[in-house]
Amino acid sequence: MVAAALKNKTIHTTPFFLSCDWGTSSFRLRLVASDTGSVITAIKDKTGIKEIYKRWTAYGGELSRIDFYQSFLMQKVEELKSTSPVAVDYPPVILSGMASSSIGIKELAYAPLPFELDDPNLNIEMVAATDRFPCDLYLVSGLCSSDDVMRGEETELLGLHSTLNISEGLFLLAGTHSKHVVVEDRTVISFKTYMTGELFDIISSQSILSASVAEDMDSAAAPGRDFKKGVEEAQQKNLLHSLFGIRARDLLRDTSDKGSNYDFLSGLLIGTELKEMKPAARTPIILWGSSRLQQYYAAALDVLGRKVIRPEIKEEEEITSLGQRSILRQINTNN
Amino acid sequence: MVAAALKNKTIHTTPFFLSCDWGTSSFRLRLVASDTGSVITAIKDKTGIKEIYKRWTAYGGELSRIDFYQSFLMQKVEELKSTSPVAVDYPPVILSGMASSSIGIKELAYAPLPFELDDPNLNIEMVAATDRFPCDLYLVSGLCSSDDVMRGEETELLGLHSTLNISEGLFLLAGTHSKHVVVEDRTVISFKTYMTGELFDIISSQSILSASVAEDMDSAAAPGRDFKKGVEEAQQKNLLHSLFGIRARDLLRDTSDKGSNYDFLSGLLIGTELKEMKPAARTPIILWGSSRLQQYYAAALDVLGRKVIRPEIKEEEEITSLGQRSILRQINTNN
Structure with missing residues (x-):
């Protein structure tokens, strides 16, 4: 070619x-x-x-x-x-x-x-x-x-x-439109795109949840304490219901913790993307993306019992x- | 009280x-x-x-x-x-x-x-x-x-x-924030809200998919031919991936059928909301909402093997x- x-x-x-x-x-x-x-x-x-x-x-x-x-x-x-x-x-x-x-x-x-x-x-x-x-x-x-x-x-x-020179694995390229790329025998045989990052952006800025979520600027660019809860909830519950749960908690509590809602929403969406990851699977996951996204995805995969390879360049x-x-x-x- | x-x-x-x-x-x-x-x-x-x-x-x-x-x-x-x-x-x-x-x-x-x-x-x-x-x-x-x-x-x-004077059932109130309300012994014992309608609105107007979907004004206010495909795909595949699929099909085909993408997206989101509906369940589903939404939800529930009661007033x-x-x-x- x-x-x-x-x-x-x-x-x-x-x-x-x-x-x-x-x-x-x-x-x-x-x-x-x-x-x-x-x-x-x-x-x-x-x-x-x-x-x-x-x-x-x-x-x-x-x-x-x-x-x-x-x-x-x-x-x-x-x-x-x-x-x-x-x-x-x-x-x-x-x-x-x-x-x-x-x-x-x-x-x-x-x-x-x-x-x-x-x-x-x-x-x-x-x-x-x-x-x-x-x-x-x-x-x-x-x-x-x-x-x-x-x-x-x-x-x-x-x-x-x-x-890396890795002959097989799942390459997870985190981004606005995250990609899961299956490599076997040094060849890409299939891939899937997930609209996770874009959905996070529009839900947190354009939906009714925009009043309930805000990034906690004081914390490092790393997942906060409610991120893990979001990942776990995504494995169990219906996403469209869990999303409204963020709003409902806000209305039922006296105070709103927008920072932990932000973490929870991140965990919910990344956890939904990763829902089909089997803990026992042996395929290595090679994680790439901005250093911030790599931290979020690595934390979510850890909750799901999967280890990742994070290439250093x-x-x-x-x-x-x-x-x-x-x-x-x-x-x-x-x- | x-x-x-x-x-x-x-x-x-x-x-x-x-x-x-x-x-x-x-x-x-x-x-x-x-x-x-x-x-x-x-x-x-x-x-x-x-x-x-x-x-x-x-x-x-x-x-x-x-x-x-x-x-x-x-x-x-x-x-x-x-x-x-x-x-x-x-x-x-x-x-x-x-x-x-x-x-x-x-x-x-x-x-x-x-x-x-x-x-x-x-x-x-x-x-x-x-x-x-x-x-x-x-x-x-x-x-x-x-x-x-x-x-x-x-x-x-x-x-x-x-x-209706129905003593038990699942009341499904379709709307921007759809509600599933469980009634037993003439008493509401639990309910869940789903952000389906709002998500449809922001995805179809604010995301990358906005270029790919448009309501078909020629057809009646009823689900079109790709609605059912969307409902079925929601039962099988990851929502965040299926969403991007709408964009990918658009890029891979020479022409885009925005009307059927609109139907598919509706089916995908309503199908996701209804994912936990068991075909064999005997609880009657009482469906309410605008006449348009009732048609969409009834069509989705039909795909899932559930019959609905649609109250006439x-x-x-x-x-x-x-x-x-x-x-x-x-x-x-x-x-």
Whole structure:
């Protein structure tokens, strides 16, 4: 797939590459050393793909869609180069995540399962360097099963795989839309997405419960004392009833402890996501996500009697950049 | 309870009473014939308790809280009287629902379970008629268990009981916050609230699924063809994953059928609420709610193998007014 897509294209074996994470509502660009995977310098910005898409649809000028997106990207490349401690020319850019979605630079079809982690068959499209944008740009697709999709997490998986080299397990990627990815024989054979994080956000801000929950700012970014109760209740009771229970307790008590309601609601939703986890199962669970989410999920899995592997990556590394490094190697190997 | 609260108060045995439903976001007032329960005339308005509370907190004048709420109510009483085909003076007002909540005219504590339908022990407070507000006003409390609450549905239950005279069953009151009420020996012994309707509203309008669901305006207000699939999926799969499935199908198909996604989402959430319903259970289910919601819930219960009783009330009657008529009788009996 990679070989076919890139046939007769210029391929770089390059000491550096630019790793770009362009998500729905954030932008990150990093200069990465190709041999070690270390991030040399990085910038971030709140100009997500959604914002750029909005600007593009409002734009009445003569730039093509790709040129329009690249003109933003170019400003960021120059900004990054100006902060770099090492002199670099214009290294290739590897771009994964929402950049290849319908609101991205160019929509790429999802690659289908199975997905071999040692020989990733992602759809990759190169946009060759021009005077205007002097870096070769590699757009990377997501993955799909018959009934689920991901864009970006496949790159994180490749990064985790390059660090851990685990041949089988359940990779749990915690996030707004959390993913449970089943890997057997170094191959993704299935995955499921859970809307847990987004549901937490809208329930805690838009529903009647918004008056009853608030994050306890004094405590560390770790689950509080009612989190475990929420996880346990999710195993026993009906979610839609347990949710209203938060409101009812608030009305029946004289005082409301919004902090513990926040913990309980987190536990209830994460506990619901993890309801099918069997305590006796032997499949290792490899947990990834922000350090905060990792703490919440590890605590919930502990309540359910499951141990987790929490990969450590070196301080100078970043999981998406490590995955993109695997993709770059694969591109080089196949050409 | 009633007797104690109303000791030494003027009690009416009156040919008419005013039945008031003052909910969070709606206001209804009806003139009702005390003997038959028939609604003579009715008005409605979008000025819910929440709006009046907002006006009251912004109000800097000299009226007390009760006077402030009553001044709005008085305008509506005069409006109703002007539309009445029969001449009435100032009949007593029975007011249940959110009017007795913390944002209502005056907060009344919930009455605890058990709740005898033939001898309702609600907390009732009379505000005696004045020159400014010449109707006696009876404020009616809600009910609570150790971990759940209702305000307003207890009056609907009394209305259903006065119509059906069923001594035991599961009363399912479908609404934004649906209630499952267990009645044994003509007594409410427990109930559970489910946040189903509210969750449907916020998921379909505020989440990533908002781009994928839309009500099919061409079809009748009845469940469409994917509703049943949603109910069935809720029995088998994890809700948080099934929700994302709606988005994934949208991305994987060329076209999106927002109407069937709407049906599926309805089925998924109602099916989750009803997950503990056993097909073989013999307890009769008495279903109440808007005619639209009754159709959805009856269809879901049919998928689950449960038959329902759907009470018919006469066209000129209204369930809350019938319940308030029982409360008025009880007040008269006890005094």
